[in-house]
Amino acid sequence: MNFHEIRFPPTLSFGSVGGPERRTEIVTLANGFEERNTPWEHARRRYDAGVGMRSLDDIDALVAFFEARRGQLFGFRWKDWSDYKSCRPNADISFDDQIIGIGDGETNTFQLTKDYSSGDVTYTRPITKPVFSTVRIGVANDEQRESIHFTVDLETGVVTLPDAPEEGAEVTAGFEFDVPVRFDTDTIQTSVASFRAGDVPRVPIVEVRV
Incomplete structure (x- = not known):
């Protein structure tokens, strides 16, 4: 499996947002009752690492980590500060x-x-x-x-x-x-001007099955 046993820098994941995602299939019957089922036994967690970026040095570290993982190609470890x-x-x-x-x-x-x-x-x-x-x-x-x-x-x-x-x-x-994850994008877009103005990039992270 394409997975690197390395953790995303904890100082950058601190302050990120995210949590578990479930998939529920709902069928509404003619009488108004519902049938609910799920194809997933386990939740899949999603995060946004961009929220944790606080300086241009953080952006530099993020880009280096992203390039080393080749975007979405290689998975990595993620510290979920709310559940670790x-x-x-x-x-x-x-x-x-x-x-x-x-x-x-x-x-x-x-x-x-x-x-x-x-x-x-x-x-x-x-x-x-x-x-x-x-x-x-x-x-x-x-x-x-x-x-x-x-x-x-x-x-x-x-x-x-x-x-x-x-x-x-x-x-x-x-x-x-840690949570096994990967980047959920092959593109990281940053701007020095916008970052200084308080605009941080969106960096989606998604859990992978291992």
């Missing part, structure tokens, strides 16, 4: 933030995930781009040590344990993560 941790924004990461699996005595690989709950409904989001040295893992409420008790693939978010947890043992995780 396994816990609440103001909390500290703990090894028991998220339940990522239940031991069955045979499985020793687990995908990092994050749950979003409201009422009695929960959506589970796969996390495929964890951040280096932030992943903490627990098994049966006992924190594990990275490289000794587990390894994590930073390109896929898959955690591997040396031995399969016993049946019924909770496997938990805490982590920071």
Whole structure:
């Protein structure tokens, strides 16, 4: 896959706007009732990086990053400042933030995930781009040590344990993560005069499936 394991400069993504996008197909029946369905299991996030540009040096860094990615050709990592941790924004990461699996005595690989709950409904989001040295893992409420008790693939978010947890043992995780994205345009248009007047470029970013 055309993906560079490099993060868009966090100082430039800070202040950007964006969030999850869903696709819902709605059919209105003759009696006025609706049938609703979605072809997407997971949301797709969109952002505008242009809002985070604050100086001409920022524009220079943006153009350099854009050119190195060849526009839309190569994906990259993006820090979503509103949602980048396994816990609440103001909390500290703990090894028991998220339940990522239940031991069955045979499985020793687990995908990092994050749950979003409201009422009695929960959506589970796969996390495929964890951040280096932030992943903490627990098994049966006992924190594990990275490289000794587990390894994590930073390109896929898959955690591997040396031995399969016993049946019924909770496997938990805490982590920071990035969103896999690409530029949603092959053109960056800037103007020194307009930028100084407070006009920033539009730089659309869209999440990619990996």
